[in-house]
Amino acid sequence: MYGLATDLELAGFVGNDSIGVFVEVEGATTAVEAFARRLVAEAPPASLIDEVASTVLEPIGSYDFVILTSQPGSSTTLVSPDLDICDDCLAEMNDPQNRRHRYPFINCTNCGPRFSIIAETPYDRSSTTMAEFAMCTMCEAEYSDPFDRRFHAQPNACPTCGPEVWLVRDGAVVEGDSIAATRSIIASGGTVAIKGLGGFHLACDARSPAAVRQLRDRKGRAAKPFAVMAADLATAREIATVDETSADVLTSQAHPIVVMSARPASPLADAVAPGNKTIGVMLPYTPLHHLLMESGDVWVMTSGNRSSEPIVIENDSAADRLGELSDAQLLHNRSIQRPVDDSVVRSYGGGVSPIRRSRGFAPYPMRLGFESRPALAVGGELKATLAIAARSQAFMSQHIGDMENVETLDTFATTANDLSRLFRIDPEVLVCDRHPRYLSREWAYANADGRTVIEVQHHHAHIASLLAEHRRNEPVIGFAFDGTGYGLDGTIWGGEVLVGRLNGFERAGHLAAFELPGGDAAVARPYRTALSLLRRFGVPWDIGLPAVAAAGTTERGVLAHQIESGLNTVLTSSVGRLFDGVSSLAGVCQTVSYEGQAAIELEAIADFSMPGAPYEFAVVDVDGTLVVDPTPVVTAVARETLAGAAPGAISASFHRGLANAVRDVAVAVRDSTGISVAGLSGGVFQNAVLVELTVDALTAAGFDVLTHRYVPANDGGLALGQIALAAHIA
Ligand SMILES: [Zn+2]
């Protein structure tokens, strides 16, 4: 604004207050008009303009333009997400004449680290991890010049005064060119732990089956897909089908991992994403990545952590925790303030939907369609995120991980305090899931300190997250399909039709409940769920079925006893588990090594070119509740599998049948309530095949359909829904 006003010879001032940025300009009418126009047209790439409001004032005779100092506490604190390197900086880095030629920490006001280096607000260099680097004269001159691209670029640095990288191998620093040495280790099949923007990556050559296999063995990660980094868009096109939307997202400022269809003749090692027809790809987003990778390179770039622990951010822990997982460690001395994992989005139907909202997105403010008391929402258990809100804004945290170990719980607690401090919001209420065993809920009570704790139902929070993201608060027919959520009746819900809005809901329908023998054991071994489905819905255990064969005689005996006696068995209406069961029945997947594997593999093989009618669920009205009975589906899957039908055809019929069932239930609810807005949320709706079919079916039936575009459909979006519910309940 200073640059623009000065350029147009306007007088006045600019500052921040609790609403946003205010500016007053005075001068020739044409110049003032030009200012208003160029303010938006030439907004810096890193800016986010929600709204511009203007008023005409009487001239007061100002003759210069000044930047007003913000009063502490008077302004809304915003923190920028981390930004990918801009074209100007990239060009400078590649210019042998430039003083930052090949400098891995080049940045400017349009690019570079932000959230990952900010310790305190307001955002000044002294409150970032760059505080320990004193700028040299040349950097200082850029930093102080309002017309320089590095004016007030807090992480500004150069080879003379800034951070540096070095490579450690077997505990010793490798002499010479650390970039070249890293490349050569990766080229020869090794793995290097690379310190990045928001944490470490483990990197190896994604084309080398041996390298990928070795990384899997070291990480103890059997089958969960790895994301890859492709050197450039052309290289990405060799491994994935990159449509226009995906290309835009890949190169957007957030530079997330984009999950796309894998190319059938992809040069990637099969072990990168076994059993998947999709591949998660990202492009280099830091100067260091650009120095490391050359066109044609595709590297596995997976979070640098031991299985299920948070991503490593410190040099010291890299040796401890990543030493055994890697052949060398490429380190640098710009400290990372907090872990910020790569974001993941899925591309489908001409748009994208987030799967993990983290680097590049967190902690952008989210404008709410309602007013919130100062509140902190603690999310769920898996894919944990938190959200803090006050007035009409919410801030979602970065991805924290699955709350299953002490390290993740530590990060969770730190993040809660972090959000409160950074955004200067003192929560008056805490919001959590009702699940009595969620560690996030336990944390909320342990840290309530006299404040109110509001418990909200899991699937209601899913639907609320969808409403909040679309800034709607009207009655909706919400389909919340996921793996597990604590129901109001003590059973495990997960196939829910909730009719309501932000102040309450009614369970209008659900998938018919069935037994989950052994609880978590059934989740790990989908054939157990398959056998339970057969038993519950009256289909014999035919040994010709892959699911029955997978159980073995002894386990079948135990299962039969468990299901009949209800011993160590929970009842569930989970669609996620139904997917597991069908995947097993069709012979696709019998045991899983990561969450959702059976469903993901079932989706991957869906083949709509084969003949086969959609399966038909029976929808039964039981005392006013619509129960979706899968008996005909389970029967058909078993019968067709025994008859030798292709699993791809079974998968297609199942997906189409489920989409039709959603439509039929929606129509029935519309008939009785008059509501014609339908919403899809919950982890099951990360399934792009299902979302597309369901949206098509609902749209054809005349529904206005809401799907997630901003927060994940999975539990990573729960915290936003919790904020929305807390603002409307009590
Ligand atoms: Zn830049």
Ligand SMILES: [Zn+2]
């Ligand atoms: Zn310098």
